[in-house]
Amino acid sequence: MSGLSGVSRMAPKQRSTRPSRPKPVLEVAGLGAAIDAPPVDLSLQPGATLTLFGNQPAALSRLLDVLAGFLPSLGGTITVSGENVTSRAPAERRMRIVSPRDPLFPHLDLRDNIAFSLRASRQGRTEARAAAGRMISLLGLDGIAGLRPAELSPEQSLRVRLARALVTSPDVLLLDDPLHTLDPHAARRIPILLGTLSRALNLSVIQSVSRREDALRSGGEIAVFHDNRLLQCADAARLYDRPNCVEIATLFGETNTLPGQVLDIGDDVARVHLACGGIVDAMAAENLAEGQECLVCVLPDRISPFFGAHGLGMDDEGETPVRGVLTDSTHLGDHIRMRVRCAEGTEIELRRPPLQAQKIPAPGTAVQLAWPAAHATAFPPGAGMY
Secondary structure (H helix, E strand, C coil), rough: CCCCCCCCCCCCCCCCCCCCCCCEEEEEEEEECCCCCCCEEEECCCCCEEEEEEECCCHHHHHHHHCCCCCCCCEEEECCCCEECCCCCCCHHCEEEECCCCCCCCCHHHHHHHHHHHCCCCCCCHHHHHHHHHHHHHHHCCCCCCCCCHHCCHHHHHHHHHHHHHHCCCCCCEEEEECCCHHHHHHHHHHHHHHHHHHHHHCHHHHHHHHCHHHHCCCCEEEECCEEEEEEEEEHHHHHHHCCHHHHHCCCCCCEEEEEEEEEEEEEEEEEEECCCCEEEEEECCCCCCCCCEEEEEHHHEEEECCCCCCCCCCHCCCEEEEEEEEEECCCCCEEEEECCCCCEEEEEEECCCCCCCCCCCCCCCCECCHHHHEEECCCCCCCCC
């Protein structure tokens, strides 16, 4: 009998391999964009969008110009698709920027404006105009290809400038506050368009914005700057729920910032006696110590109001609730904004969904305030906090 009867052969055990994380299409390490700016580290994954948001739009514009090569860097490296492009000319960086400082050519029609970049790189007129035609369709500009810049709306002008940048097939697209001049409806359409372009072209985007709502619409990670300093880079949920400093909570989340003193800390939760009265719980930030003065940051939509004489019943448990008086309430469409004034003058803002706020008491009604510990953060006071 042939073969190996009675002998069991085991197949070689295969190693389980985890899918490797794709390499960043853009890596910025220790980049100096200005003399008074700390070095910046950023990375961008293929097909992702990174949004820069801060209180100084000019500082963000300068950073984009340094990335694009139109301004010199003061140290650091810029790597695109694995190649160091720090010392290369703008046209050789595999990036394109759409900026108010780079307007359309008024004497050229829409199609020739888009084709200009290809013509400048010595591509033939026929091929350049054909490529421009494909961009015209992709950007929803069919039917107006013969118009000149003066005849375009702000949204159409932006779409043309996007097409002019994309026709060269850059690895990274840089957008300098693209939504700032658009009306509200157009400002909602363009992020949808950018999402479509990102999926269709595997497009990687870094954009700066000057309005928080524009940063939120981006859907990707948001790098929050204060002046020239990068404070935190994370998705919107983490910036709201786990800001790493008071500036993030104030600049990005429009938080209530309430001074107090830490009574004790346990399991990363601080028990704080607020200066406005009341003892509350909040997540303890790094370096917070018992007995230390602190700032409790809590978002307006995370606070629950309890009106009338019943209150929270906290006094029976040895706790002191935050007490105040409702001063005003305003219906703002998607939420009700309420303001509460505490006895020593502190004002606290609340935001509640309309369905939860149908019966808002009259101004002057007593109110007690509460929030879960996970929805507030206690920070140690420090330089630069406001």
